[in-house]
Amino acid sequence: MSNIPSELKYATSHEWVRNEGNGVVTVGITEHAQGLLGDMVFVELPDVDDEISTGDDVAVAESVKAASDIYAPISGKVIEVNEDLDDSPELVNSDAFGAGWLFKVQLDDAADLDALLDAEGYANSIDED
Amino acid sequence: MTNKTVLHAKHIEAGAKLVDFYGWEMPINYGSQIEEHHAVRTDAGMFDVSHMTIVDVKGVDAQAFLRRLVINDVAKLDVAGKALYTGMCNHEGGVIDDLIVYFFTTTDYRLVVNSATREKDLAWIAEQSAEFDVTVTERPEFAMIAVQGPQAKAKVATLLNAEQLAAVDGMKPFFSAQAGDLFIATTGYTGEDGYEIALPAEQAADLWQQLLDAGVQPCGLGARDTLRLEAGMNLYGLDMDESVSPLAANMAWTISWEPADRNFIGREVLTAQKAAGDQPKLVGLVFEEKGVLRTGLKVITPFGEGIITSGTFSPTLGHSIAMARVPRSVSFGDTVEVEMRKKLVNVKVIKASFVRNGKKVF
Numbered sequence: 001m002s003n004i005p006s007e008l009k010y011a012t013s014h015e016w017v018r019n020e021g022n023g024v025v026t027v028g029i030t031e032h033a034q035g036l037l038g039d040m041v042f043v044e045l046p047d048v049d050d051e052i053s054t055g056d057d058v059a060v061a062e063s064v065k066a067a068s069d070i071y072a073p074i075s076g077k078v079i080e081v082n083e084d085l086d087d088s089p090e091l092v093n094s095d096a097f098g099a100g101w102l103f104k105v106q107l108d109d110a111a112d113l114d115a116l117l118d119a120e121g122y123a124n125s126i127d128e129d
Numbered sequence: 130m131t132n133k134t135v136l137h138a139k140h141i142e143a144g145a146k147l148v149d150f151y152g153w154e155m156p157i158n159y160g161s162q163i164e165e166h167h168a169v170r171t172d173a174g175m176f177d178v179s180h181m182t183i184v185d186v187k188g189v190d191a192q193a194f195l196r197r198l199v200i201n202d203v204a205k206l207d208v209a210g211k212a213l214y215t216g217m218c219n220h221e222g223g224v225i226d227d228l229i230v231y232f233f234t235t236t237d238y239r240l241v242v243n244s245a246t247r248e249k250d251l252a253w254i255a256e257q258s259a260e261f262d263v264t265v266t267e268r269p270e271f272a273m274i275a276v277q278g279p280q281a282k283a284k285v286a287t288l289l290n291a292e293q294l295a296a297v298d299g300m301k302p303f304f305s306a307q308a309g310d311l312f313i314a315t316t317g318y319t320g321e322d323g324y325e326i327a328l329p330a331e332q333a334a335d336l337w338q339q340l341l342d343a344g345v346q347p348c349g350l351g352a353r354d355t356l357r358l359e360a361g362m363n364l365y366g367l368d369m370d371e372s373v374s375p376l377a378a379n380m381a382w383t384i385s386w387e388p389a390d391r392n393f394i395g396r397e398v399l400t401a402q403k404a405a406g407d408q409p410k411l412v413g414l415v416f417e418e419k420g421v422l423r424t425g426l427k428v429i430t431p432f433g434e435g436i437i438t439s440g441t442f443s444p445t446l447g448h449s450i451a452m453a454r455v456p457r458s459v460s461f462g463d464t465v466e467v468e469m470r471k472k473l474v475n476v477k478v479i480k481a482s483f484v485r486n487g488k489k490v491f
Contacts, residue, residue, distance in 0.1 A: 038158070039161055041163075041421065042419045042420065042421070062420065062421055062442075064162060064163065064351060064355065064421075064441065064442050064444075066423075067423075090163070093161070
């Protein structure tokens with residue numbers, strides 16, 4: 001069973017969201033997701049200042065196996081992207097919840113966080129996969 | 130019904146992620162296929178290839194039979210132990226399988242064919258051998274371990290006794306030797322130095338463990354695929370199959386046209402195809418931007434469309450490479466287009482060989 005930190009929120013499409021306070025969140029993909037995808041070779045990120053809406057395909061995680069869309073788990077404006085992934089996409093594999101983060105979003109509405117799954121809800125959603 | 134090789138327990142012990150490979154439960158990786166890939170390019174890695182099919186062909190007609198069966202000419206083999214890569218075709222000139230033939234004497238050969246094609250290969254070989262005085266014997270009692278990489282031979286050498294060391298001493302590429310219980314061949318599917326070792330199944334787990342203790346990295350099918358693709362080696366079922374001529378699969382070099390009176394199966398069709406010059410060809414593609422050329426993607430050229438038969442990310446080169454079947458008029462050095470994730474990208478056409486002995490070769 002892969003690690004699912006209890007302090008994060010999750011989307012069923014395997015993104016995690018960390019509340020950094022002041023309406024800012026960090027987004028990444030879960031350890032479970034990176035395990036399914038295999039060794040990451042490229043990560044295409046959104047541009048800073050992009051306005052994104054929940055469910056938009058905003059990034060691409062390309063592994064040795066396949067290219068997978070990453071969906072915005074929440075709506076807002078992209079304020080920072082993880083540029084380290086350009087040279088080291090494998091960070092998504094080795095540290096999915098840490099150094100492998102993808103981008104940060106200034107939320108349109110902080111209440112949107114409540115619509116996401118908690119760790120238990122995400123664990124249940126993986127079991128159903 | 131899932132088959133397991135005799136090394137199955139060793140794979141689980143090593144943390145393998147197992148997948149179904151044409152009815153065999155095989156390791157796809159033991160953690161990171163890219164790390165396994167690099168181990169083979171820079172040091173030594175090992176693959177369980179026990180699922181592959183070993184077939185011994187013996188008898189007074191063994192040479193005559195194989196000169197009929199395969200498109201290369203086994204009569205060229207005159208040194209005991211020499212190996213030959215070739216294909217066997219159906220009467221329509223389509224590739225039934227690619228294989229390696231090992232020569233011992235003109236009445237004694239060994240074939241190694243693919244596992245995914247085992248049943249149809251054995252049926253075809255049995256059917257074609259009916260008119261010849263030969264015995265065809267599958268050897269499922271052998272396991273097979275491929276040890277590949279610049280340090281592979283040195284690491285294997287630490288496990289061999291004096292007699293076995295003498296047997297493999299100075300062995301050139303594409304040779305084989307029986308060294309005690311080990312049938313050791315200087316063949317492989319990675320573009321690196323190394324051995325493929327067939328041995329009695331009951332000894333395989335011990336050899337695997339000794340190799341592990343000698344620092345050889347276990348590698349799964351994932352790394353096997355990126356390594357063979359970098360080396361420009363075909364994978365049956367992707368780069369060619371029964372509907373594809375060897376002339377369209379970069380296998381023309383494995384056909385012996387001389388002597389002209391050798392009546393190998395498919396000769397008539399292949400001769401006509403060669404004269405017509407109408408077969409597409411298998412080339413290499415290089416894409417140095419972000420993104421990965423994937424199997425099945427369409428290739429657009431000024432001479433018509435082609436298709437990517439195998440595509441991947443090359444861990445050695447750090448960008449994507451592929452093999453593609455394209456119209457014959459496409460030349461090395463050309464730029465063609467590939468439809469990738471809803472957009473067209475430019476890719477370069479080269480000879481289908483990307484990395485050999487750890488180095489870029491284009």
